[in-house]
Amino acid sequence: MKTRSQTGPKPLKTVALAPRPSSPKRRLRPKPSGKGDPRAPKKPPTAFFYFLEDFRKTYKQENPSAKTMREIGKACGEKWKTMTFEERVKYYDIATEKRAEFEKAVVEYNKKKDSGEMSEESDVDYN
DNA sequence: CGTGTGATTGTTGAT
DNA sequence: ATCAACAATCACACG
Known part of the structure; x- marks a missing residue:
């Protein structure tokens, strides 16, 4: 958390790493200008x-x-599609559990906000 | 030295 | 119903 403005945004994308036949810039990540x-x-x-x-x-x-992941990512995606549903279901199951836990975390997170951490920058830990 | 980028698919929120 | 953004991760480029 520091030097974000100091370093400044670097829209320079050096694509010298891998040749992109077509660069479908799918999702740009707009920086949360807010907080x-x-x-x-x-x-x-x-x-x-x-x-x-x-x-x-x-x-x-x-x-x-x-x-790096870039290479693995491609290999994974390719293999992922070759995997049978039964094999993938195994991971889906894990993700499903995590999502349930995630939703629960959101509820508690909202509670904390309700606790009084609305907009004061107090570093008090309500743990 | 720090951080943004790129690549993969799935999940979710928003419209 | 459809789009866009974000999740982990790591080498590399740029200022």
Whole structure:
């Protein structure tokens, strides 16, 4: 948290890493110009991400020289589609549980706000 | 030195 | 119903 304005936004995208046949800039991330809630529950990883977590380990073992997620991501996505529903269901189940927990966290998060942490910057821990 | 970018799909909120 | 944004992660580029 610091130097965000100091460093300034870097819209410079050096694509020298990987050639993009077509750059479908899918989603740009507009920076929250407003404020971010420090205790706002973030979205839980999707089933795909859990698969990634497991896949990364395997990929690293077979390819210790694995560069980064970008390469793994593609490999994962390709394999993910080849996986049968039964195999994917395993990860869906995990994600589903996490989502339930996530929703619960949101409720508590709202409670804290109701507690009195509405807009004062007091660093009091209500834990 | 710090941070933004890119790539993957799934989930969710908003309109 | 449909779009857009964000979730983890890591090498690399830029100021």
